[in-house]
Amino acid sequence: MFGLDAATALALVDTYGAVAVFAVFALEGALVGKVLPARTLFVASVVAVGVEAIAVLPVFAAAVIGATVGQSAVFVAVRRFGVDPTSLPLVPVDEKRLDGAGRWFDRWGLPAVAASNAVPGTRGWLAVPTANASSVSAPRFAVASLIGSTAYVGALLAVGVAVALGFGGALGLLGAEDVAAL
Template sequence: MFDLDVATALALVEGYGAVAVFAVFALEGALVGKVLPARTLFVTAVVAVGVEAIAVLPVFAAAVIGATVGQSVVFVAVRRFDVDPASLPLVPIGEGGLDGATRWFDRWGLPAVAASNAVPGTRGWLAVPTANASSVSAPRFAAASLVGSAAYVGALLAVGVAVALGIGGAADLLGPELAAAL
């Protein structure tokens, strides 16, 4: 929908910090499509704040909690209000995708929710069949979503740290004059 380049992502992070990361991951978790590329924003946020644990922790927490909140909203909307997200034009899930997600959940249960959240492209898809076809409670669904989202964001964190260290290492190799220009 929107093109997000690194400069825009950096501006969002500088202006709004972890709140921007939370909002984008919540929208992604709520299956609202790719309004803004969450991965790009997250890696940019890690590069912007640095690789120290105390600086990265709020960004990590915002992403994991945002994704979990977004998926929990879908779960509750389907379960309590009989919302059909697949009928909305913003949600990129067709009936075939829902059938496949239902088979995953029928076979593996809640571990499938966690596993699907750790894999790009399938994140959040099990919220609908889990809400429709099971007796899983919202807190148990949220816990499984949280575990998978933490694994996914942890992998993104490793990428962000590698990029941040790579930029720093490249700056060191270029010398002080060129490093200052970066």
């Protein structure tokens, strides 16, 4: 299954570049389930573009900004329009998890938003309770989301670079003649 996801991710990156990364991370940030696993897409993107900073920077920025835009959209939708994302079948968050996230926010405030965004599995969940039960402004929420998403994507970048260098190192060990024969 991982091979199929990686192949699809590489095809999307090859065709659409950082825009594909932005779209998938925005959907993930908006709690709309997984179109493609965002982590797989990001790591595959880093492998595809290489490890040089100038090539990786647009992919990194697209992931961080996409996640922040998606989470901010949920925050605004809940705060301004009274949307309940948990009522949508696409959103994999139930009331029990939202209650736990709300207690976490009550105890730690905006740093909890940043921390939860840095941890796989909890990313974006604090958008709903923060919008419902606090006076936090949308820009302050977006900054906290951005900080956490930057940490998360930075960790993914380290994984992507390790994978890319691992592939490059393995091909280098084969020698140029052997690589051409493949």
